[in-house]
Amino acid sequence: MVGLLSDKSQNTTQQNPSQHVHVAWPHEYVSVTTDDQSTSVDQADLYHGDVLKAGPNEGAKERMVFRPQVTVNVFGNNGPNTGTTGAEGSKQESAEPASEKLAKETNDKIADLTAKLEALSQKVDELSALASARGPRVECGLWNTGEVRSWKYPSNETRGRINFSKDFKSIPKVTTGISSADVDKKANFRISVYPTEIDKKGFKVNVDGWADTVIYTCGVSWVAIGE
Structure with missing residues (x-):
């Protein structure tokens, strides 16, 4: 709200200085800014008028110059007693x-990351359980040349051929x-042992x-060792 008060009004109404703004009318318009807490009118804008003189020369006109007193009150959205301008109120409301x-x-981002972490942890647990359930299969044993020939015939x-217990x-x-x-x-002691023809069912053992x-x-x- 913007109001214009005369000098007489100002004497009867006490205004909050923080609500006064700078006023200037260099031409035919009035501009209001909030960078000052006083009222100002340039010398060039002084009002000139004629008044009738009293006394011996009653009825004669005399030129006089006076400066009008103007006060502008700007109240924010929160009322005149808060000391907050409309711009400040808007800034607080938007902040x-x-x-x-x-x-x-x-x-929301924390909740999303937490959900993804829980899903990843669950997937790791599932893979670990699957790996533990499957695991590597190990089978071992002993074999001797006596199974295919007698020691009497070196x-x-x-x-x-060695067959696994399970494929x-x-x-x-x-x-x-x-x-x-x-x-x-x-x-001299010269012996080499090694496997050949390995498949899912078994392998051939060689002694040379x-x-x-x-x-x-x-x-x-x-x-x-396998699956």
């Missing part, structure tokens, strides 16, 4: 919703090693010797 909006967006090349879902990894050996003491080595018997340990 509060913006803060609430930011808080809501932050809470040989440096002996082959045998693997895919071809497993197989390792072999010497568990026992009976060779001629007149020659070379040079003058004589193998009477040889025991082989083996391990198969």
Whole structure:
């Protein structure tokens, strides 16, 4: 609300200085700003008028100059006694919703991340349980050349087939090693054991010797790892 009061009005009404603004009318209009708490009129804007003189020269006109006193009151949206202008009130009103909006967006993001983390944790638990349930399958055993020939007939090349107790879902990894050996003491100890023709059902075990080595018997340990 903007009001214009005369000098007489100002003497009878006390206005809050914080509600006064600068007033100027350099041409034919009035401008109001809030950067000042006083009323000002430029010298060029002084009012000039004629008044009738009293006394001996009664009825004669005399030129006089006076400065009008103007007060402008600007009240904010919250009423004249709050000391808050309309711009400040609007700023506060717009700031509060913006803060609430930011808080809501932050809470929504936290809730979304929490839900994703819970879903990821649940997926990891499911995969862990599945891996534990399936796990790697391990099968091992022992084999001896005596299963395919007698020690009385030594040989440096002996082959045998080992079948798994249960078929693997895919071809497993197989390792072999010497568990026992009976060779001629007149020659060096030269024996090599290794698997070949590995499939889901089993593999072929090989026992080889070379040079003058004589193998009477040889025991082989083996391990198969797969699904």
